[in-house]
Amino acid sequence: xxTAARDRERHVTQVTSxxxxxxxxxxxxxxxxxxxxxxxxxxxxxxxxxxxxxxGVALWLGAIAWRDGASAMAGELPIALAxxxxxxxxxxxxxxxxxxxxxxDIAGLRQVSVFRVVPRVLVQEVVVGAPxxxxxxxxxxxxxxxxxxxxxxRHLGMDGLTEEAFTVRVRDPxxxxxxxxxxxx
Numbered sequence: 282x283x284t285a286a287r288d289r290e291r292h293v294t295q296v297t298s299x300x301x302x303x304x305x306x307x308x309x310x311x312x313x314x315x316x317x318x319x320x321x322x323x324x325x326x327x328x329x330x331x332x333x334x335x336x337g338v339a340l341w342l343g344a345i346a347w348r349d350g351a352s353a354m355a356g357e358l359p360i361a362l363a364x365x366x367x368x369x370x371x372x373x374x375x376x377x378x379x380x381x382x383x384x385x386d387i388a389g390l391r392q393v394s395v396f397r398v399v400p401r402v403l404v405q406e407v408v409v410g411a412p413x414x415x416x417x418x419x420x421x422x423x424x425x426x427x428x429x430x431x432x433x434x435r436h437l438g439m440d441g442l443t444e445e446a447f448t449v450r451v452r453d454p455x456x457x458x459x460x461x462x463x464x465x466x
Contacts, residue, residue, distance in 0.1 A: 282441040288400035289439075292382035301375065301386075319378040319460035322452055324385070324423035326372035338365040374423060376449060378460040383434075385422050397422070399447075403437040407458040409465060412446050419446035430454045434461070 298307050298315035307315055326334075338361045346354035376385050384398040412419045412433040419433055429450035438445050451457040458465045 282439065285400040285403055285439060285441065288381040288402055289398050292379045292384060292398055292400065295379040295381065296377050296384060296386070303375070303377070316380050319380065320451075320453075320457050321375060321377045324374040324376055324450075325426055326369045326374075327424045330372045331369065334365050334368045337368075338362065376423060376451070378457065383461060399434070399436050401462055403439075403441070404434060404461050404463055405437065405444075406435045407461055407463045407465060408433050409454050412448065416446050417444045419448045422447050422449045424450070426450055428452060432457060 295315045296318070298311045299305075299318060300308050303318055303321045341361050342354050342357060345357045374385050377383070378401075380401075382398050382400040383404070386397075409430060409432055411431065412435070416433070416435055429452055431448055432451050432454050433446060433448045435444060435446045437443065449457075455465055
């Protein structure tokens, strides 16, 4: 499992060499040009974040209207909507496959979550749709989005023994599976 731990670190290094907008290429501050990312896509903020943001903006505007009147609320509306949009934009995630692993990260954090990195050497199988019978319970990464297909990935845990799985919705299942080195059956 030394290989998996080393690949996890290599993945973090390769992914953080790119800015959050991966299409712009590597950051100008990197001294060694990293290999291109194998696959990446953006995942919109989930329904919980959207709901809490709408609720927060509504409560904020409602409190202003109750305290100072409708004209004060109208003056506060652009600020409230801009901050709500900023929260949603900052909660947008990115699914990234590098030469060494797959991970999800969030724009607001601007870094790869070490807990969500799966080294490619541990990926065992990729299938389109829900996890087949006999697979471990799958964790869900990312939510539904129009035009995206559900894909299930079975992999070993960092101990190299326990089987784990996750599902994610991707725009191109074949390219995602190929990037992980496990072409679809």
